[in-house]
Amino acid sequence: LLAITASKFDDFPTWYREVITLSEMIDYYDISGCYILRPWAYQMWEAIQQWMDKEIKELDVQNSYFPLFVSKKALEAEKAHVEGFAAEVAWVTKSGEDDLEEPIAVRPTSETIMYPAFSRWIRSHRDLPLKLNQWSNVVRWEFKNPTPFLRTREFLWQEGHTAHASFEDADKMVIQALELYRRVYEELLAVPVIMGTKTEAEKFAGGHKTTTVEAYISGTGRAIQGATSHHLGQNFGKMFKIQYEDENGEQAIPWQTSWGLTTRTLGVCVMCHGDDQGLVLPPRVAPLQAVIIPIVTKKVKLETIVEFADPIVKSLKAAGVRVKFDDRINYTAGWKYNHWEQKGVPIRLEVGPRDIESKQTVMARRDTGEKITVPEDEITSKVVELLETIQANLLARLTAERDDHFTRVTEWEDFVPALNRNDIVLTPFCNETEWEEKVKTLSRAEALKEGEVELATTATSVAAKTLCIPHDQPDLPEGTPCFISGKPATCWVLWGRSY
Numbered sequence: 198l199l200a201i202t203a204s205k206f207d208d209f210p211t212w213y214r215e216v217i218t219l220s221e222m223i224d225y226y227d228i229s230g231c232y233i234l235r236p237w238a239y240q241m242w243e244a245i246q247q248w249m250d251k252e253i254k255e256l257d258v259q260n261s262y263f264p265l266f267v268s269k270k271a272l273e274a275e276k277a278h279v280e281g282f283a284a285e286v287a288w289v290t291k292s293g294e295d296d297l298e299e300p301i302a303v304r305p306t307s308e309t310i311m312y313p314a315f316s317r318w319i320r321s322h323r324d325l326p327l328k329l330n331q332w333s334n335v336v337r338w339e340f341k342n343p344t345p346f347l348r349t350r351e352f353l354w355q356e357g358h359t360a361h362a363s364f365e366d367a368d369k370m371v372i373q374a375l376e377l378y379r380r381v382y383e384e385l386l387a388v389p390v391i392m393g394t395k396t397e398a399e400k401f402a403g404g405h406k407t408t409t410v411e412a413y414i415s416g417t418g419r420a421i422q423g424a425t426s427h428h429l430g431q432n433f434g435k436m437f438k439i440q441y442e443d444e445n446g447e448q449a450i451p452w453q454t455s456w457g458l459t460t461r462t463l464g465v466c467v468m469c470h471g472d473d474q475g476l477v478l479p480p481r482v483a484p485l486q487a488v489i490i491p492i493v494t495k496k497v498k499l500e501t502i503v504e505f506a507d508p509i510v511k512s513l514k515a516a517g518v519r520v521k522f523d524d525r526i527n528y529t530a531g532w533k534y535n536h537w538e539q540k541g542v543p544i545r546l547e548v549g550p551r552d553i554e555s556k557q558t559v560m561a562r563r564d565t566g567e568k569i570t571v572p573e574d575e576i577t578s579k580v581v582e583l584l585e586t587i588q589a590n591l592l593a594r595l596t597a598e599r600d601d602h603f604t605r606v607t608e609w610e611d612f613v614p615a616l617n618r619n620d621i622v623l624t625p626f627c628n629e630t631e632w633e634e635k636v637k638t639l640s641r642a643e644a645l646k647e648g649e650v651e652l653a654t655t656a657t658s659v660a661a662k663t664l665c666i667p668h669d670q671p672d673l674p675e676g677t678p679c680f681i682s683g684k685p686a687t688c689w690v691l692w693g694r695s696y
C-alpha cells in the first residue's frame with residue numbers, strides 16, 4: 198500500500214488504519230490487540246512524556262517503579278475492586294514446563310501493587326503528602342475490537358497515585374492533574390477538551406469522584422475520554438489499611454487520588470488532525486518539524502543544493518527546530534513530498550534551481566497547504582514563527598469544528614436528531630442514574646429506528662452516554678425541567694456517542 202485510498206469522512210476506520218501505517222507510526226503484530234510503536238509514534242510519546250514529567254515534578258510528584266506482576270492475593274484483596282474487570286486480567290501460570298505455585302497477574306493498573314507499600318510507608322502525618330508517579334505499560338485483555346492507540350491489550354501510560362491528610366488536599370491534586378491533562382491536549386496536541394466530572398454511573402466505582410477531559414473526534418462525530426483523574430476518598434485506605442497518626446495523635450486514614458494518561462493521546466491526535474493526505478502533526482509533538490527537499494535537475498546538481506541547504510539546516514537546528522534534509526537520490530522530489538505529507542511534517546522547504554539563483558526557498562504548510570517564498574536570510578526566523586502559527590491554527594480549527602457540533606437541547610425530541618448531526622449535546626439533567634440508563638436505551642432505539650447503523654468493525658454503539666458534567670456550567674434557572682424526566686434539573690450534563 199503506497200497511498201491512502203480511503204477518505205476520512207467516507208470510511209473512517211479504513212482511513213485511520215491506512216494513515217497510521219503509511220505514516221510509519223504503527224506496524225502490526227501476530228498477537229491481537231498488540232501493535233508495534235515505530236519511532237515516528239514513539240517519538241511523539243516521548244515528547245508528551247518529557248513535557249509531562251517536568252510538570253509533575255514541579256507538582257512535587259516523584260517517579261518510582263513498581264513490579265509488573267501482582268499476586269492473586271493482592272489483586273483480589275478487595276473483591277469489589279476486581280469484579281467487573283476479572284475477565285481482562287492476564288495471568289502468568291507457568292515458567293517453562295512447570296506450573297507456578299500461584300498464578301500471577303500482569304498489572305492492569307497498579308493500585309493493588311502500590312497500596313500495600315503505601316500502608317507500610319505512611320505512619321505519621323509527616324509522611325504525607327505522598328505523591329508518586331509511574332511511567333509504565335499495563336495489560337488489559339479486552340475483547341472488544343482492538344484499535345491501535347485507542348483500545349489495545351497493552352498500552353503505555355503514566356499513573357499518578359497520591360495520599361493526603363485532608364479531603365481538600367486530595368481534591369486539589371485531582372484538579373492539578375486534570376489541568377495537566379487539559380494542557381497536554383491543548384498545548385501539545387492542539388486538541389480542545391472539555392473538563393468535567395463523570396456521573397455516578399460512569400465514574401470509577403472504586404473511587405469517590407472521577408474527573409475527565411473529553412475530546413470530540415471531528416471525523417466521526419464521536420467523543421472520547423482523553424484522560425482521567427480520580428478522587429479516591431478513603432476507600433483504598435480502608436481496603437489496604439493505610440493509616441497514620443495525625444497531629445492530635447489520633448489514627449487517621451489518608452485521602453487518595455489516582456490519575457492516568459495513556460498512548461491513546463496519539464490516536465486522538467491522529468484522528469482529530471489527520472486528512473486525506475495523511476497525518477497532520479502539531480509542531481510541539483512532531484518528530485520532524487521541517488523537511489528540506491532538493492529539486493535536482495540537469496542544470497543543478499545535488500552538491501550545489503547541499504551547499505545552499507547546509508547552512509540553513511545548521512541555522513534551523515541552532516534555533517531548536519527538528520529539521521531534516523532529505524538528500525536521498527533514489528527518490529524523486531514528488532515522492533518525497535507525498536512521503537513527508539503522509540507523515541504529517543508541519544513545514545516543507547523546497548530548494549530548486551530558481552531558489553538557488555534567487556537565494557530563497559518555498560515553504561509549504563502541511564496544515565493549510567499554503568506556499569510562501571522566503572528569502573534565504575529570513576528562513577530560520579520564518580520557520581520558527583510559522584511553527585507557532587501552525588500550532589495555534591490547528592487548535593483554533595479543531596475548536597471551531599467542535600463548537601460547531603456542540604449544541605444545547607432542552608427538549609427530548611431534539612436530542613437524537615442532534616446526535617445524528619454528529620453533535621455532542623448539553624442538556625439540563627436530573628442526574629439520576631435510572632434516567633441516564635433510560636436515555637442510553639431510548640437514544641439507541643430511536644437511532645436504529647431511523648436507520649443509524651452500529652459499525653461492527655469499530656464496535657461503537659449509537660447509544661448516547663454521558664461524557665461528563667462540565668465544570669464550566671451554564672446558568673441553570675431554578676426549576677428548569679430535566680430534558681428527559683421533567684424533574685427539576687440539578688446540572689447541565691454533556692452527552693455524546695463515544696468510543
Ligand SMILES: O=C1CCCN[C@@H]1CCCn1cnc2cc(F)c(Cl)cc2c1=O
Binds near residue numbers: 282286356455
Ligand atoms: O484510571 C485510573 C488512573 C490510573 C490509575 N488507575 C485508575 C483506575 C483504574 C480503573 N481500572 C481500570 N481497569 C481495570 C482493569 C482490571 F483488570 C482491574 Cl483488576 C482493575 C481495573 C481498574 O481499577
Ligand SMILES: [Mg+2]
Binds near residue numbers: 337
Ligand atoms: Mg477498561
